[in-house]
Amino acid sequence: MGETCLARSSKYLYFSLLGLIFPFFLQSVLGRELKFVLVIYRHGDRSPIEVYPTSLHNESEWPQGFGQLTKIGMQQQYELGQYLKKRYSNFISTAYKREEILIQSTETDRTIMSAQANLAGLFPPSGDQIWNPKIIWQPIPVHVVPKADNPKLRFPMFNCPRYKKLLRETMRSNEFQAKIQPYKEFMKTIASYSGYDPRTLIYLDNFKMWHVQDTLFCESIHNYTLPVWATQDVRAKLAELTVLSLSSLFGIYKREEKARLQGGLLVKAILENLSRAAKNSEKRKMLVYSAHDTTLGALQMALNVYNERLPPYAACQIFELYQENNGEHTIEMYFRNHTVKDPCQLTLPGCSSACPLSKFAELVTPILVEDWANECRQMGGGGKIGKCSQA
Incomplete structure (x- = not known):
């Protein structure tokens, strides 16, 4: 049995109203x-x-x-x-x-x-x-x-005396020393490979160890020849030290004050x-x-x-x-x-x-x-x- 004009009109009005109301209802549900x-x-x-x-x-x-x-x-x-x-x-x-x-x-x-x-x-x-x-x-x-x-x-930012003091304290802290200790011999080896003074590399805040890792990383991405000592394991360990360097700058010790x-x-x-x-x-x-x-x-x-x-x-x-x-x-x-x-x-x-x-x-x-x-x-x-x- 076919629909009456009134039924069709009512149904059209119903869906039209639903079309207007639904977006607002959906927004209300999503809140x-x-x-x-x-x-x-x-x-x-x-x-x-x-x-x-x-x-x-x-x-x-x-x-x-x-x-x-x-x-x-x-x-x-x-x-x-x-x-x-x-x-x-x-x-x-x-x-x-x-x-x-x-x-x-x-x-x-x-x-x-x-x-x-x-x-x-x-x-x-x-x-x-x-x-x-x-x-x-x-x-x-x-x-x-x-x-x-x-x-x-x-x-x-190093032009902040209080921060520099905190950074020195970080390098001497038990927390940092415990993290750096396993890498001490490795750092000496990298110093001999890279040509840096070992006493320079031990201070991670001077970014020298960071730059060894970063240079090798950049060169590997762009297919430059790497030195024979820069094996995958060495580069992975350098990356770990770079993370430690970043952490020492902003965390590890007195994170909130830093x-x-x-x-x-x-x-x-x-x-x-x-x-x-x-x-x-x-x-x-x-x-x-x-x-x-x-x-x-x-x-x-x-x-x-x-x-x-x-x-x-x-x-x-x-x-x-x-x-x-x-x-x-x-x-x-x-x-x-x-x-x-x-x-x-x-x-x-x-x-x-x-x-x-x-x-x-x-x-x-x-x-x-x-x-x-x-x-x-x-x-x-x-x-x-x-x-x-x-x-």
């Missing part, structure tokens, strides 16, 4: 809305920062010299940009809109170029944004943050941006920082979520701010350290994976400092610490 995203990533693949004395290769063998982004690094950042575009396709506009996103970078060539390559993947021009049909790319501003003016993205003088500065900037986004309904939806592995290491150790591994090229730390259906704001943290796997979710110790903004602020309060310069002067000491060389 949350993404409000703001903050991204911090390490630059892409680069040439070595410097080489050890007996290195088989010198700076002239690298197309752009030391510490520069390579084509592999450009590809890594382009891929990360594409990933971010896909992840936030329902949040940020497909086309670049300057009021929606701000990109900041440290002052090094590799981080600035990484941001540019990332943006090429994130915002390829379309429609009236295409200014040259032969180049599917558009210029997007990358704002440089000089370390001298704002040190939030460059760690470690965080107040190092990564805590970035945590404070992140918290301020998330809190501002929660209070205001601004047009800006995303803030991006292009930085270094030490930036990520300092940040993750300050938050006590470090995984005891070196952050790979184009590793990406994500903070997402949500508004729940009860009006409360929560923060979720993710770390992407692999291009073919989903990011792993990180949980701030003492909180849930979706951490209320107020609870997040309470938990990180011990590592926030209001007057950094003054706190650096407290109980400071002399002593010479090697200059930082960002990786």
Whole structure:
């Protein structure tokens, strides 16, 4: 028996109303809305920062010299940009809109170029944004943050007497000595291979052991000839020492106090941006920082979520701010350290994976400092610490 016009009309009205109501019902069930995203990533693949004395290769063998982004690094950042575009396709506009996103970078060539390559993947021009049909790319501003003016993205900072004192205490601490002891003979062997004075390599904060490992790592990626002593086992052990070096800078001993003088500065900037986004309904939806592995290491150790591994090229730390259906704001943290796997979710110790903004602020309060310069002067000491060389 056929439907009456009234029945068909009623059914049409029912489904029409359902179509209008369902999205709101679904949003209510899900109970949350993404409000703001903050991204911090390490630059892409680069040439070595410097080489050890007996290195088989010198700076002239690298197309752009030391510490520069390579084509592999450009590809890594382009891929990360594409990933971010896909992840936030329902949040940020497909086309670049300057009021929606701000990109900041440290002052090094590799981080600035990484941001540019990332943006090429994130915002390829379309429609009236295409200014040259032969180049599917558009210029997007990358704002440089000089370390001298704002040190939030460059760690470690050695111009802090209190931190230098803590670092010396770390090197003498039982915790550090217990970790370094198994490597003592190995370090002597590496000293003889690399041409460094053994007394130089024992201080991990001067980055010399780090540069031996890093140089060999860069050369292996780009198929440069390695010295016969640089076996896979040797390089693996050097990587372990590099992790220990990073940990000694920001953790192992008096982690919380170190965080107040190092990564805590970035945590404070992140918290301020998330809190501002929660209070205001601004047009800006995303803030991006292009930085270094030490930036990520300092940040993750300050938050006590470090995984005891070196952050790979184009590793990406994500903070997402949500508004729940009860009006409360929560923060979720993710770390992407692999291009073919989903990011792993990180949980701030003492909180849930979706951490209320107020609870997040309470938990990180011990590592926030209001007057950094003054706190650096407290109980400071002399002593010479090697200059930082960002990786």
